[in-house]
Amino acid sequence: MIHTLNVRSSKREDLVDITSRVAELIRRESKSEGICYLFVQHTTAGITINENADPNVGRDMLYALARLIPKDDPNYRHNEDNSDAHIKSSLTGHSAYVPFQDGRLLLGRWQGIFLCEFDGPRERTVKVCLF
Amino acid sequence: MIHTLNVRSSKREDLVDITSRVAELIRRESKSEGICYLFVQHTTAGITINENADPNVGRDMLYALARLIPKDDPNYRHNEDNSDAHIKSSLTGHSAYVPFQDGRLLLGRWQGIFLCEFDGPRERTVKVCLF
Amino acid sequence: MIHTLNVRSSKREDLVDITSRVAELIRRESKSEGICYLFVQHTTAGITINENADPNVGRDMLYALARLIPKDDPNYRHNEDNSDAHIKSSLTGHSAYVPFQDGRLLLGRWQGIFLCEFDGPRERTVKVCLF
Numbered sequence: 001m002i003h004t005l006n007v008r009s010s011k012r013e014d015l016v017d018i019t020s021r022v023a024e025l026i027r028r029e030s031k032s033e034g035i036c037y038l039f040v041q042h043t044t045a046g047i048t049i050n051e052n053a054d055p056n057v058g059r060d061m062l063y064a065l066a067r068l069i070p071k072d073d074p075n076y077r078h079n080e081d082n083s084d085a086h087i088k089s090s091l092t093g094h095s096a097y098v099p100f101q102d103g104r105l106l107l108g109r110w111q112g113i114f115l116c117e118f119d120g121p122r123e124r125t126v127k128v129c130l131f
Numbered sequence: 132m133i134h135t136l137n138v139r140s141s142k143r144e145d146l147v148d149i150t151s152r153v154a155e156l157i158r159r160e161s162k163s164e165g166i167c168y169l170f171v172q173h174t175t176a177g178i179t180i181n182e183n184a185d186p187n188v189g190r191d192m193l194y195a196l197a198r199l200i201p202k203d204d205p206n207y208r209h210n211e212d213n214s215d216a217h218i219k220s221s222l223t224g225h226s227a228y229v230p231f232q233d234g235r236l237l238l239g240r241w242q243g244i245f246l247c248e249f250d251g252p253r254e255r256t257v258k259v260c261l262f
Numbered sequence: 263m264i265h266t267l268n269v270r271s272s273k274r275e276d277l278v279d280i281t282s283r284v285a286e287l288i289r290r291e292s293k294s295e296g297i298c299y300l301f302v303q304h305t306t307a308g309i310t311i312n313e314n315a316d317p318n319v320g321r322d323m324l325y326a327l328a329r330l331i332p333k334d335d336p337n338y339r340h341n342e343d344n345s346d347a348h349i350k351s352s353l354t355g356h357s358a359y360v361p362f363q364d365g366r367l368l369l370g371r372w373q374g375i376f377l378c379e380f381d382g383p384r385e386r387t388v389k390v391c392l393f
Contacts, residue, residue: 174370
């Protein structure tokens with residue numbers, strides 16, 4: 001089953017926790033065991049799994065990525081002023097899967113699923129496939 | 132169904148767009164909905180999804196990776212002069228999956244699939260699994 | 263089928279080769295063809311595929327990651343002194359899949375599967391799903 005999540009980011013660089021929305025899709029699924037595949041259909045956004053208890057973890061990740069891949073670099077040639085966003089999205093990746101069992105995501109205690117916005121704010125599309 | 136794509140790179144660091152070859156495998160597949168799994172069987176090449184409209188996006192990505200992970204660093208201990216390539220391949224990753232539906236890859240409008248060559252030019256092998 | 267591997271790391275930053283343990287699970291599996299999904303249930307550990315012939319490859323990767331994402335940075339705000347580990351885990355990712363056929367992982371000649379420990383030593387849990 002392939003679902004579509006619309007996810008709104010609120011800043012140029014933002015991590016949006018989508019864990020509860022994904023968990024809800026699993027709960028409604030008839031299949032009890034399988035893989036939940038997430039796929040971001042964009043080239044300046046990514047997806048990652050990380051701690052969602054302390055929001056500073058996500059903040060520190062965006063800080064470190066911005067330090068490594070600065071927004072402005074005179075050597076970039078792509079002229080839409082968002083090369084940093086494209087590069088960051090390839091570093092986090094555009095997909096993440098999580099196994100599920102008995103209708104529950106097999107996430108670790110501290111893990112959450114985040115859309116990584118690198119060129120927002122925007123509305124983004126995430127495909128969620130349960131097989 | 133597991134297919135093998137042979138992909139030729141033309142430079143030491145190169146992004147080779149394999150989107151149309153993967154799409155063709157999906158079109159010939161009898162299954163209409165599922166996941167297309169790509170897997171690179173190498174340790175100095177990776178795979179990524181990013182914009183394939185402006186080739187400068189890929190160029191900027193290779194530029195940024197080379198700036199972060201220089202080819203020559205006196206602290207590397209692996210003595211084949213390609214530690215940078217091994218490291219970059221773990222950052223992009225060796226696999227990427229894309230859902231498909233009605234015989235079409237569910238890629239976003241700007242997304243393409245690229246073999247990331249970090250120690251070429253060479254011929255590389257990509258396994259494409261449709262399940 | 264969903265299995266659980268317990269993996270012990272021996273240093274703060276460590277790569278633990280789990281290839282043979284994963285291969286053994288595949289050998290015992292009744293299904294001969296499919297995808298082996300690995301999923302790390304932690305936020306300060308990741309998983310990657312890279313060369314397991316020369317241990318210096320893994321050492322160089324940990325060195326490069328430590329240079330890019332230093333353990334101590336006064337700008338980090340997460341106060342558990344392990345922001346670097348969280349960030350690195352999102353760069354390598356928390357999952358890796360490998361196709362299998364005829365009871366064998368379709369790894370390339372030089373590829374091995376490594377748990378990436380970034381805040382050890384600890385015992386970690388890896389879910390291995392064969393579908």
